[in-house]
Amino acid sequence: KQEVTQIPAALSVPEGENLVLNCSFTDSAIYNLQWFRQDPGKGLTSLLLIQSSQREQTSGRLNASLDKSSGRSTLYIAASQPGDSATYLCAGTTTDSWGKFQFGAGTQVVVTP
Amino acid sequence: EAQVTQNPRYLITVTGKKLTVTCSQNMNHEYMSWYRQDPGLGLRQIYYSMNVEVTDKGDVPEGYKVSRKEKRNFPLILESPSPNQTSLYFCASSLYLGGLTDTQYFGPGTRLTVL
Numbered sequence: 001k002q003e004v005t006q007i008p009a010a011l012s013v014p015e016g017e018n019l020v021l022n023c024s025f026t027d028s029a030i031y032n033l034q035w036f037r038q039d040p041g042k043g044l045t046s047l048l049l050i051q052s053s054q055r056e057q058t059s060g061r062l063n064a065s066l067d068k069s070s071g072r073s074t075l076y077i078a079a080s081q082p083g084d085s086a087t088y089l090c091a092g093t094t095t096d097s098w099g100k101f102q103f104g105a106g107t108q109v110v111v112t113p
Numbered sequence: 114e115a116q117v118t119q120n121p122r123y124l125i126t127v128t129g130k131k132l133t134v135t136c137s138q139n140m141n142h143e144y145m146s147w148y149r150q151d152p153g154l155g156l157r158q159i160y161y162s163m164n165v166e167v168t169d170k171g172d173v174p175e176g177y178k179v180s181r182k183e184k185r186n187f188p189l190i191l192e193s194p195s196p197n198q199t200s201l202y203f204c205a206s207s208l209y210l211g212g213l214t215d216t217q218y219f220g221p222g223t224r225l226t227v228l
Contacts, residue, residue: 001172008140017224034216034217035219036219042221042222043203043219043220044156044203044205044217045219046216046217046218046219049215049216088127089155089156091156091217097162098157099144099146099163099169100161100169100171100172101118101146101158101161101217102158102172103148103155103156103157103158104155105153105154106155
């Protein structure tokens with residue numbers, strides 16, 4: 001079973017600083033990995049999806065990398081803004097069970113003005 | 114507007130009273146899934162469906178049933194709810210083409226309380 005871990009559980013940074021969020025997974029046979037954002041009391045919004053054949057994906061200020069050999073994915077958010085305050089979750093699925101998703105517990109981010 | 118809808122959004126019920134939470138998507142997605150979110154435990158998958166009439170268990174299927182008779186709908190059924198099923202429930206869907214699962218789109222959530 002794929003285990004997904006996110007450290008730290010919470011992070012506070014001043015506005016303008018770059019954010020680095022980590023996601024570790026135990027099964028290197030990862031099929032794809034997705035990053036989501038969740039605002040309090042709301043559903044999840046997809047940020048980036050990385051297929052197993054890819055090393056990174058970019059969208060605006062966001063960049064996500066995937067290193068299967070080390071079992072890690074990193075989400076970078078450049079020049080953070082107060083609007084980036086939210087909980088960020090990663091979720092992975094494996095090649096032998098690619099409909100089955102394992103989520104990390106999330107990193108709660110606060111960007112202070 | 115492309116979206117995943119869930120009903121009801123909030124529900125308070127009593128132990129043993131059967132209930133159904135509906136989920137519908139208008140994006141012609143093949144894949145649909147149900148999750149529950151609990152403090153300290155994160156999001157856990159209950160059931161998922163790769164296509165019509167095809168469903169599989171996630172990590173926490175006990176006490177739940179699902180059906181996928183049409184592509185757009187994926188209801189979650191609690192035959193005899195118990196207090197440990199009090200949770201925030203999310204439905205999600207994604208397009209699936211030739212083995213490549215696409216981005217998951219989530220519904221707004223259903224907050225269920227079982228007394």
